[in-house]
Structure formats: C-alpha cells, structure tokens
Amino acid sequence: MALYTKLDEKQINKITSVFDIGRVVRFRALEGGSENSNYRIETDDKAYVLTLCEAKSKETVRKLASLLTHLETNGFKSSRVLPTSNGDYLSSYRGKPILLKEFLHGEIVEDLHEETLFEIGALMAALHAVPVPEYMQNRFLYGIETLTVPDAFVDHPFAGWVADAKKTISENICDGLRRGLIHGDIFFNNVVITQDAGPIIMDFEEAGHYYLIFDLGMAIVGSCCDAGIVNRSKVNALVSGYQSISPLSPIEAAKLKPFAAYAASVTACWRFGQFHVIQPDKTKQDRYLEMKQIADTILSIPNEEFCP
Structure with a gap:
C-alpha cells in the first residue's frame, strides 16, 4: 500500500x-x-x-x-x-x-491454528457482549444496500452475480437474529498473535451495530479460508470458540452459512469498486473474484455440514 x-x-x-x-x-x-x-x-x-x-x-x-x-x-x-x-x-x-x-507486540499469522481460532471465536463473543455506544446505534457501513456495483459497470457480468447474491441474502435476513457491537472486518491481518495475551483483535475502523452472525461470517471468510477454499475444520474451531461463550440460537446456526456468503459478497463488491473506480489498479482488478468464489463455495456446502 x-x-x-x-x-x-x-x-x-x-x-x-x-x-x-x-x-x-x-x-x-x-x-x-x-x-x-x-x-x-x-x-x-x-x-x-x-x-x-x-x-x-x-x-x-x-x-x-x-x-x-x-x-x-x-x-x-x-x-x-x-x-x-x-x-x-x-x-x-x-x-x-x-x-x-x-504498539501491539506480536505477529500477523495468515494460516491460523485451530486452537488460535477457538480463542478468536471466544474473543468475538466477548466483544459482542460489550454495550453498543449511543453514537453507533443502528449504523454499519456494509449493510445489504452495499451489495451493488458502480453505475458504470451495470452491464458487467459481476453485476448480475451481485443481484442474485443480494436476493439470496435478503431472503435469509429474518427476525430472531441478534444484533450488537461488531468488528466487521476480522480478517487474519486484523489479529495480532501475542506471546503473553494470545490473539488480540485490532483495527476497529469498520465496526458497527449489526447482526452478530455477520461478524462471525466475516471472520470465517477472512480467517478460515486457505487459498480461497473454505477450511471446515477452521470454521468449526472458530464457531466452537464463539459458542463456548455465547451459544448460537437455532435460527442463527441455520443462517450462519448465508451470512458468511453475505460477508464474502460484500467484500467482493468493495474490492470491485475500490480497484475499478476509487483507486483503479489493473494489477488488482480481479481480486474480487477470490471473494466471489468463496461466496459460491460457501453456498454450495450442505447446511448440516457448515455449522458445528
């Protein structure tokens, strides 16, 4: 950068x-x-x-x-x-x-061990228990309305994919899903692995008040995928860590898969807009495809195999 x-x-x-x-x-x-x-x-x-x-x-x-x-x-x-x-x-x-x-002394680890992911899941549950500040009430940068492409690209093949993804995700937003304070961007590079305190989540610039399972879904996308492939053992570790502190309700467990696809889809849209319009960069213009592939892969996993 x-x-x-x-x-x-x-x-x-x-x-x-x-x-x-x-x-x-x-x-x-x-x-x-x-x-x-x-x-x-x-x-x-x-x-x-x-x-x-x-x-x-x-x-x-x-x-x-x-x-x-x-x-x-x-x-x-x-x-x-x-x-x-x-x-x-x-x-x-x-x-x-x-x-x-x-300064947080530690290291950024791309290939996180399952034990560490369990700890991160537990940390996320603790974060979600923190009261939402008044100035953040009902505010989040990546709501369903951000599943779109810039106007100049309405005829791009990606636009049709986004429209389909938005429809699928919209159908899975329902009553009974808890909302609270979320980080919004728990990728591996937003976690510092320290020697004395274990993993520490940092960089809260995308934080907001939104569905808790969106945060868990984003962490799956950003911390549980190996070379664009969802690692189900890592997903199980992360979600198990979360549930050791804050068990998911049956409806949350059922909707975790589409919300993980939601997280991948909105990240794909961000990358598309960022590298085609905001900061055009031909070397990065295809980076959205990684997230598109992850979203498609997540939706193809049988429901009973996705959430432990």
Whole structure:
C-alpha cells in the first residue's frame, strides 16, 4: 500500500510532542492501510503506532478513538489509544486527523491454528457482549444496500452475480437474529498473535451495530479460508470458540452459512469498486473474484455440514 504522508524525524517529534511520550528515538513506516499512513515509533522505553488518517473526517476518527476507549473501559483488550496532554484523543497534522496507539507486540499469522481460532471465536463473543455506544446505534457501513456495483459497470457480468447474491441474502435476513457491537472486518491481518495475551483483535475502523452472525461470517471468510477454499475444520474451531461463550440460537446456526456468503459478497463488491473506480489498479482488478468464489463455495456446502 502507498505511504501517503512521508514524515522525517523532526516532523515526527513535533507531531508527538502533544502526547507527552518523550523524544522519539526510532521510527519507520508500516505497510498496509489503504486509507492511512502508519508509523511505528519508539521512545527509550516504549513503542507506539502513529496513524495519519488520509480519508476520514475528524468526527469519524474521534468516534473511533471513543470506541477504543469504550472497549478498554468494558474490559475488552485491543489497541490502546493515548490522549494528548490536554486530554483529547485526537490530534492533527496539516488538517489530517491523528491517533497515537500503543504498539501491539506480536505477529500477523495468515494460516491460523485451530486452537488460535477457538480463542478468536471466544474473543468475538466477548466483544459482542460489550454495550453498543449511543453514537453507533443502528449504523454499519456494509449493510445489504452495499451489495451493488458502480453505475458504470451495470452491464458487467459481476453485476448480475451481485443481484442474485443480494436476493439470496435478503431472503435469509429474518427476525430472531441478534444484533450488537461488531468488528466487521476480522480478517487474519486484523489479529495480532501475542506471546503473553494470545490473539488480540485490532483495527476497529469498520465496526458497527449489526447482526452478530455477520461478524462471525466475516471472520470465517477472512480467517478460515486457505487459498480461497473454505477450511471446515477452521470454521468449526472458530464457531466452537464463539459458542463456548455465547451459544448460537437455532435460527442463527441455520443462517450462519448465508451470512458468511453475505460477508464474502460484500467484500467482493468493495474490492470491485475500490480497484475499478476509487483507486483503479489493473494489477488488482480481479481480486474480487477470490471473494466471489468463496461466496459460491460457501453456498454450495450442505447446511448440516457448515455449522458445528
């Protein structure tokens, strides 16, 4: 991913001076983040992540900071955001909102072990028990209405597939499905595997108030697939971990499969729009096909074989 804002040592120290963390002795740009510029910075005794939000408004970033502090207050461990010397959690640089978070020491693991997935499932159940903040009530970025393609591509073959997927998914949204605080994007690269605290879920930028099984479905898509193929043993581990804390109701268990397909479909739509219109990139324009294939594969699995 591109580093949108390049900073030198002098600029880094000026930006971080409002956080009272001391002098920065080392820093380096971090990869990843399609809408942010991220730096790992170190003082004499601690490491942090400095995030410059390139596309989000100050209001949106302030709500993200509020959510992270809300999670901490409710005992859910994630990225800890630091306040400035005046108690605000938001700073800015050249008009761009800035957050400073404690660095999570660990590693990103693409091929997650089943034991780890069980832990992640249990963590998700704990997250879903956290009260939804007032400012997030009934808000989520990837509702059923986002299953669409840009207007310029209405004749593209993908448009017909999306229309069919939307119809199938709409038929499976029903009463009896619990809603609550969800992460919305639990792919393997949004989980840090630490030595002392196990897996930690991070990057809550897509969080919202929505169906809990959508979150579980997205985690299946993002953490339980090997080279585009659904690994049912991994699915079983993740869902079993979740149910060890919060058992699914019969209707939720029955609808988990279409909601996992929903998660894959909405991710396919995001990738299609992102790399065809928002940030056109011919080398990535076919990335949506991976998620399309996963959605089709999920729907082909017999119901009784999908949810443990």
